Amino acid sequence: MGTAGFLVLLLSSSFLFEGNCLDDSGQKSESSELCPSDIESVLRQMSAALSAQQVEINHLQEENKENKVEIRHLQEENKENKVEIRHLQEENKHLLLENQVRQVAFSTALMESGGGQFFGPYSTDTTLVYKHVITNTGNAYNPLTGIFTAPVRGVYHFHVHIFELFTGSYFARVSLVKNGSKMVTAQEHQSTRSNGAASNSVSVLLEAGDEVYVVLWSSHRIFDDTNHYNTFSGHLLFTSDL
Ligand SMILES: *[C@@H]1O[C@H](CO)[C@@H](O)[C@H](O)[C@H]1NC(C)=O
Numbered sequence: 001m002g003t004a005g006f007l008v009l010l011l012s013s014s015f016l017f018e019g020n021c022l023d024d025s026g027q028k029s030e031s032s033e034l035c036p037s038d039i040e041s042v043l044r045q046m047s048a049a050l051s052a053q054q055v056e057i058n059h060l061q062e063e064n065k066e067n068k069v070e071i072r073h074l075q076e077e078n079k080e081n082k083v084e085i086r087h088l089q090e091e092n093k094h095l096l097l098e099n100q101v102r103q104v105a106f107s108t109a110l111m112e113s114g115g116g117q118f119f120g121p122y123s124t125d126t127t128l129v130y131k132h133v134i135t136n137t138g139n140a141y142n143p144l145t146g147i148f149t150a151p152v153r154g155v156y157h158f159h160v161h162i163f164e165l166f167t168g169s170y171f172a173r174v175s176l177v178k179n180g181s182k183m184v185t186a187q188e189h190q191s192t193r194s195n196g197a198a199s200n201s202v203s204v205l206l207e208a209g210d211e212v213y214v215v216l217w218s219s220h221r222i223f224d225d226t227n228h229y230n231t232f233s234g235h236l237l238f239t240s241d242l
Contacts, residue, residue, distance in 0.1 A: 101151045104236035106141035107134040109228035116225035120216050121170055128174065128214045130232045141234070147213045150206035154239040159201040160214050162222045163229030166190045170221040176202055177215045197229065205240060 108130035110119065119128065129146035141148045150156065164172035171189040175182035188198035206212070214232050216222065224230045 098152075101138065102236065102239055104138040104140050104151060104156075105234070106136045106138075106148065107233040108132060108136075108141060108143065108231065109134065110222075110224040110230040111226055111228070113226065116165075116223065118165070118221050118223050119230075120221035121219045122216065124218050125215045126218070127177075128216050128230075128232070130214075130230075132226075132228060138236075145213075146232075147211050148234055150208055150210045150212070150236075152208050152236070152239050153206065153241070155203055155205050155237045156212070156234055157201065157203045157237055158212055158234040159199065159231070160186055160233075161199045161229070161231045162186055162188065162197065163224060164188045164190060164196045164198075164221070165223035166193050166195055170219070171217075172196065172198065172222045173217040173220040174222070175215050175217070176200065176212065178204060178206070178212050179210055182215070195223075203237065 109132040110128065110130050111117075112131040120126070127146050129143070130141075131143055133141070133143050136143075138151060140151050148158075158176050160174055160176055162172050162174050171187060173185060173187040175185040177183065183204060184200040184202045186198040186200040188196040190196045204212075212234065222230055
């Protein structure tokens with residue numbers, strides 16, 4: 001019961017009891033004063049109602065305190081959820097990138113344009129720059145340097161094909177090289193007046209950052225034109241965490 005309720009109770013009581021007191025002889029008093037017994041009764045009711053209200057207020061204060069604790073917990077939980085969401089978003093980005101990195105394949109030929117020409121002989125081993133890019137998914141092959149750089153650890157397959165125009169003086173010989181070490185070599189030498197070709201290929205485990213390229217041996221020579229007889233190709237077979 002609120003304060004307004006008490007007021008109503010008080011007013012209605014004083015209205016009801018006004019002028020209805022019995023005097024000592026049991027007669028109705030003509031006085032307009034409130035009877036003392038009635039006032040006492042109203043005060044008793046009020047004090048009972050007040051203490052009931054106090055109990056109620058205590059309960060509400062307790063509940064309020066608990067609600068505040070609950071809200072703090074929920075705010076903490078919310079903060080943790082936000083952190084978790086950020087982590088998941090990061091992870092998702094990484095997985096998407098990783099997936100893109102797993103698509104690696106290139107196929108190239110020596111000459112981009114121009115007439116037929118010899119490559120070599122040079123005085124030192126020389127990296128061949130395959131300028132005609134047919135495929136370069138993942139952009140791991142650099143057509144400016146001729147170097148393929150492994151974007152992820154994995155097993156890759158490489159293939160090289162060379163063509164020789166007979167002149168009688170020079171062998172054709174190239175190697176697939178990993179970080180300065182020759183892995184496999186293709187060689188061709190025609191002793192009669194005809195043309196020749198040779199190939200070789202390799203499957204090799206590479207670390208991310210390892211480089212693979214084709215080297216033309218010193219004092220050797222190959223021939224190419226825009227028919228693209230000389231090619232260098234590579235593919236990622238599978239990534240490896242082992
Ligand atoms: C291969 O060479 C690249 C570039 O120099 C280097 O980053 C990489 O660590 C080398 N790999 C090995 C296995 O030596």
